[in-house]
Each structure stands twice: as C-alpha cells, then as structure tokens.
Amino acid sequence: MDSPDHTFSRRRLLQTAISLLPAGRVLRGQQDTPSFSAGVKVVNVLATVRDTHGQIVKTLNKDDFLLEEEGRAQTIRYFARETDLPLTLGLLVDTSMSQRRVLGEERNASSHFVDQVLREGKDEAFLIHFDFDVELLQDLTSSRAKLKSTLAQLETPERPQLNRRDSPAPHSRRRGGT
8 A cells, every 4th residue: 555655746746746846847848940941853854965077075064055944043062974983894806817918907996086085093994906817906005105006016827718617616715814
C-alpha cells in the first residue's frame, strides 16, 4: 500500500506535470525553426561553338554564355567542357605491301592527328602496326614526340605477300617481348 506521503507526492507530481503541458507546447513551438522546401532543377545544356572557319572554339567559359528562360537571364552554376575529359587512343596503321605507295600519307595523317588531338600530360595513345603480324610499337604514352618518332619508323615489310592460301594466320607480338 501507498503511504500518505507517497500518494501526496505522486498526486502533486501529476498536477504539476499537467499544469506545465501548455507551457511546454509554447516553449517547444518557439524552439522549432521554420522549414520550407523549394524545387531545385539542374538542366544540362550542351553546346558546340565554331568560329567562322568551322573550327571548334575551345577557350570559352561560363561567362561567355547567356542562358535565358522565358526572357529572363538564368545563372549558370555549373560549367564543364566535355573536351577536358582525358582520352585514351589507339592508332592502328596498316603497313602491308598494299599500302607501300600511301604509307607516307598514312604517316603524315597519323602525325597530324597526334598533334591535333593528343594533349600531353592528359591524354594517352598507343601505336600498333599490322601487315603479316600485329605488333605494338609504342605502349600507352602521353608523349607526342615518342608517338611521332615511332610513326616515322613505320615501313612496309621487305618480303612479298604470299598467296592467301599459303599465308600464315597473323599473330600478335610485342616489340622487345614475347
């Protein structure tokens, strides 16, 4: 059984708690910070800009663009050039006897391609030639000089092509390796 002191204490505690409920609601309401939500949209806009000669302009930044929606200028928050992504390229050059007369043009076109596309320190390329065999001449490198030096050494094979029926199947080899 409860003693009169305990009953009184519980009763008094319950009365005090009930009397504080409205005050607690007021205090709790004051401590809550107002919340709101807003819709956020990120829209990707892709653009290719060319100069009067048809060449791609690579030096633009977000301040060079004006983006409007319903006649109102919009803030461009994110801007990236897709051309900033690193490339990994493979050059495959046909050095078979059938290319003997045009190998110089192949060499020049490949060298020009390396100059125009490869960004040293960012992009990488390798060089493979094929005739009777397939051979990796230059492993992945970002050095234009190494690629162009290897391209300059390309030659057609000394041996004549065999009849297709007598021709061995091409096999792969790696220069300086197995």
